[in-house]
Amino acid sequence: MVLSRFWLVIFISSIVFVIFSLFSGQNYTIDHVLNGKKDDPILISEKYIDQIPAFIKDSINTSEEKTFIINRDTLNADTTYVYKNKTVKIFSGVQKSDGLLPTCKSTLLDLILPLMAYLAFFCGLMELLIISGVSEKLAKVLSPVFVKVFPSVPKNHPSISYMTLNFAANFLGLDSAATPFGLKAMESLQTINPEKDKASDAQIMFMCLHASGLTLIATSIIGYRAAANSANPADVMLPCIITSFIGTIAAFLIVGARQKINFKSASLLMGLMVLIAAIVGLLMYVNHLDLIGKNYFTTNLSALILIGIIVATLIFSFVKEKKFTEANTTVYEAFVTGANNGVKTGVTIFPYVLGMLVAISLFRNSGLFEIISNGLGFVFSNMGVNKEIVDALPVALLRPFSSAGSRGFLIDSMNTFGADSLTGRLSSIFQCSAESTFYVIAVYFGSVNIKNTRYALGTMLLVDVICVITAIFVASWFF
Incomplete structure (x- = not known):
């Protein structure tokens, strides 16, 4: 009985927190919770190329892979900008475990x-x-x-x-x-x-x-x-x-x-x-x-x-x-x-x-x-x-x-x-x-x-x- 209730508490509280994070703007997407894999980069934002800093925009335009990586924090995963289909997806951090x-x-x-x-x-x-x-x-x-x-x-x-x-x-x-x-x-x-x-x-x-x-x-x-x-x-x-x-x-x-x-x-x-x-x-x-x-x-x-x-x-x-x-x-x-x-x-x-x-x-x-x-x-x-x-x-x-x-x-x-x-x-x-x-x-x-x-x-x-x-x-x- 105790195990069942504990399991329900973990399950329900996690789902409620995920939904709250999405609608409060803390998370850009919750797809990683369902489909992501451990150590995959997490999508935190998506912008048009004109909305990103000029030096990053120039670097993307000169890159053959249309990507640009910024070493923002040596203790965390690099922030990555990926340009595709007229928008720039911004990834930062990695997933802690499989979705x-x-x-x-x-x-x-x-x-x-x-x-x-x-x-x-x-x-x-x-x-x-x-x-x-x-x-x-x-x-x-x-x-x-x-x-x-x-x-x-x-x-x-x-x-x-x-x-x-x-x-x-x-x-x-x-x-x-x-x-x-x-x-x-x-x-x-x-x-x-x-x-x-x-x-x-x-x-x-x-x-x-x-x-x-x-x-x-x-x-x-x-x-x-x-x-x-x-x-x-x-x-x-x-x-x-x-x-x-x-x-x-x-x-x-x-x-x-x-x-x-x-x-x-x-x-x-x-x-x-x-x-x-x-x-x-x-x-x-x-x-x-x-x-x-x-x-x-x-x-x-x-x-x-x-x-x-x-x-x-x-x-x-x-x-x-x-x-x-x-x-x-x-x-x-x-x-x-x-x-x-x-x-x-x-x-x-x-x-x-x-x-x-x-x-x-x-x-x-x-x-x-x-x-x-x-x-x-x-x-x-x-x-x-x-x-x-x-x-x-x-x-x-x-x-x-x-x-x-x-x-x-x-x-x-x-x-x-x-x-x-x-x-x-x-x-x-x-x-x-x-x-x-x-x-x-x-x-x-x-x-x-x-x-x-x-x-x-x-x-x-x-x-x-x-x-x-x-x-x-x-x-x-x-x-």
């Missing part, structure tokens, strides 16, 4: 189809894990901890192994694997959900822990920083881990208090201590490496672990081939069956993702997001907050809405202020330490047709705020 119709197309072609391919592959592997008995063994090993965190989940339930794989994939920065494992976990949890259209306590806990974004190897962030010529691309690893870990603990405590979980459980405390020990141990190992060693380690660890999971699954399936025979199938046929289920899941979540991304597209292109972002920046500046921190806030504000959008702000901030500036580093931590909340909710709850998300959205947004505040303190402390 409504291109978003519909890109959601299918650039997001859903690749996601369906990942789902098909990893759901095929998970079918092998199920039939071979690996998932059952994994659930038995981890049940003592998981039944404390998820009291409503029966001991040795298959969802435990799926959630474990999802957390592990997120932990190692394996985004392509994390989503299929997570969707399989939601489907498994849905089988024990007494109210099928309402999120269960276990599903909310899983979603909030997933969205807190605990990451150990921020492979993509390191890659962006390296591309931006950072002297030490991996120097944000520790701040990212600390920030995302605090976000995860906050999510657990907030949801746990709501669900009255026993925080004093010995098995729960032991599991937490093991996790902390693993993080500290790996950090100590990475810390003693030189720059090349860090880059080599962070680049290869996640990939090697993913390959290891795939190889181990196939080998174990081959060893337990009798179980596939007992199930009247073969290893390959079981993989195909699982892959087919993954494709069906992708088709199911498409409308949910489309609806959310179209609303976000309207929100960004309407100008509302920019007004809110600038307003918050003005408030924080007048409160005495460091300008370098204020310059990084657009990444934090956009992250819950769009990973691609916040990534664009991240790259822009590093190009503008420098990858090793406080702004560049803080933007990297913002990008790494939280999830795209609205996208995640649309995908995961949409995959099992849950309409009432209860307090999941509010909790996830609160965790996002906690991660932002923590990132600012951690970045200021480290850098």
Whole structure:
């Protein structure tokens, strides 16, 4: 219900603001909101050639392309004058994201189809894990901890192994694997959900822990920083881990208090201590490496672990081939069956993702997001907050809405202020330490047709705020 109302508020307020901007003269056209593409120049005015300054008119007349470009502001896109059909069109600035119709197309072609391919592959592997008995063994090993965190989940339930794989994939920065494992976990949890259209306590806990974004190897962030010529691309690893870990603990405590979980459980405390020990141990190992060693380690660890999971699954399936025979199938046929289920899941979540991304597209292109972002920046500046921190806030504000959008702000901030500036580093931590909340909710709850998300959205947004505040303190402390 909350998600539905929030979606309506974003959609309707964006449309109203677009129409108001058109009739108030703030926008010359709103075609870019519907048909424009990201980074396209925006048409701001149209004049007869006699109405423009003489030096621009002369330059257009002497230009073979009948265009003239003015470098008005080095921080913004050039202002371009294009003469065609007796009028001069004036463009300035670039579009922040795709318009409504291109978003519909890109959601299918650039997001859903690749996601369906990942789902098909990893759901095929998970079918092998199920039939071979690996998932059952994994659930038995981890049940003592998981039944404390998820009291409503029966001991040795298959969802435990799926959630474990999802957390592990997120932990190692394996985004392509994390989503299929997570969707399989939601489907498994849905089988024990007494109210099928309402999120269960276990599903909310899983979603909030997933969205807190605990990451150990921020492979993509390191890659962006390296591309931006950072002297030490991996120097944000520790701040990212600390920030995302605090976000995860906050999510657990907030949801746990709501669900009255026993925080004093010995098995729960032991599991937490093991996790902390693993993080500290790996950090100590990475810390003693030189720059090349860090880059080599962070680049290869996640990939090697993913390959290891795939190889181990196939080998174990081959060893337990009798179980596939007992199930009247073969290893390959079981993989195909699982892959087919993954494709069906992708088709199911498409409308949910489309609806959310179209609303976000309207929100960004309407100008509302920019007004809110600038307003918050003005408030924080007048409160005495460091300008370098204020310059990084657009990444934090956009992250819950769009990973691609916040990534664009991240790259822009590093190009503008420098990858090793406080702004560049803080933007990297913002990008790494939280999830795209609205996208995640649309995908995961949409995959099992849950309409009432209860307090999941509010909790996830609160965790996002906690991660932002923590990132600012951690970045200021480290850098």
